[in-house]
Amino acid sequence: MANHLSLRQQALNAGAEEELDSPIFEVFAHGTIATFADKLVETQGGCLSETGGKWAGRFFTVPDLRVATVFAERACGNLRHEKPKTVGIALLPVTVQLLRSRGLLTSPLIQNPPPGISPTTPQFVFERGALEQLRSSGFFFMLM
Numbered sequence: 001m002a003n004h005l006s007l008r009q010q011a012l013n014a015g016a017e018e019e020l021d022s023p024i025f026e027v028f029a030h031g032t033i034a035t036f037a038d039k040l041v042e043t044q045g046g047c048l049s050e051t052g053g054k055w056a057g058r059f060f061t062v063p064d065l066r067v068a069t070v071f072a073e074r075a076c077g078n079l080r081h082e083k084p085k086t087v088g089i090a091l092l093p094v095t096v097q098l099l100r101s102r103g104l105l106t107s108p109l110i111q112n113p114p115p116g117i118s119p120t121t122p123q124f125v126f127e128r129g130a131l132e133q134l135r136s137s138g139f140f141f142m143l144m
Contacts (some may be wrong), residue, residue, distance in 0.1 A: 007029060014139075025091060029089075030061045030087045031068035032070070037106070049131070050129075067121055067144055070117055087141070089134065
């Protein structure tokens, strides 16, 4: 079943190796509402805004599909006509290292975690200055 596949295997199935021209990449998961998830994949991150969104250009991800799904469900909590979806973002290790070295990819504690998620659950935040790199170097795909 697709929902038992690792993030990496789902990225491979979605074509990450071909898109990134490398079999070596890291995958991050983002849980959100279906309309935004669809737009992220359709535009390959082009809809990300340095000043927009609920978090003023910061983009929150986790390395675990189950955790991303919990965040997606919370995002839909007050939106009657939305469904939760998760998006994967595959990046080359050199891009990840560059962002980390510039302080644009951080790993802070989760503030206000939803029920069932600990504040110490790993998360990765792409800070405002990282979004251009995500748009130009990331491969966005749907997770199952």
